[in-house]
Amino acid sequence: MSERAATHELFNRGIGMGSVRDPYPELKALRARGPVHAIDLRANFPLFCPQGENPPAFLVVSHDLVTRVLTDPETFCSSGYAETFGLAAGQNILQMDFEVHARHRRLVQHAFTRKAL
Numbered sequence: 251m252s253e254r255a256a257t258h259e260l261f262n263r264g265i266g267m268g269s270v271r272d273p274y275p276e277l278k279a280l281r282a283r284g285p286v287h288a289i290d291l292r293a294n295f296p297l298f299c300p301q302g303e304n305p306p307a308f309l310v311v312s313h314d315l316v317t318r319v320l321t322d323p324e325t326f327c328s329s330g331y332a333e334t335f336g337l338a339a340g341q342n343i344l345q346m347d348f349e350v351h352a353r354h355r356r357l358v359q360h361a362f363t364r365k366a367l
Contacts, residue, residue: 285312
């Protein structure tokens with residue numbers, strides 16, 4: 251296995267790729283227990299915690315609250331990714347908020363249309 255392939259494999263394991271075949275039963279159970287859940291990044295996504303830290307993180311599973319998180323820049327932001335995922339992946343669109351994110355997304359969104367995929 252090449253060094254690049256090994257790095258990609260480590261990344262995939264670090265983000266849990268392949269560990270969930272069908273997420274919908276678990277998401278349904280989470281929604282039944284409540285709309286917001288604290289998650290342990292270090293235990294579930296060790297690649298997001300390369301320095302061994304465990305920053306507070308939350309999983310939001312209700313449509314209304316997800317919409318609020320994605321549209322309320324005064325309360326929520328994506329900069330936390332810089333301190334976790336960004337250390338492993340470098341600066342990327344996940345760390346960008348609103349206008350900057352939208353500007354970068356417009357540059358690449360054509361590659362993710364149904365026809366392109």
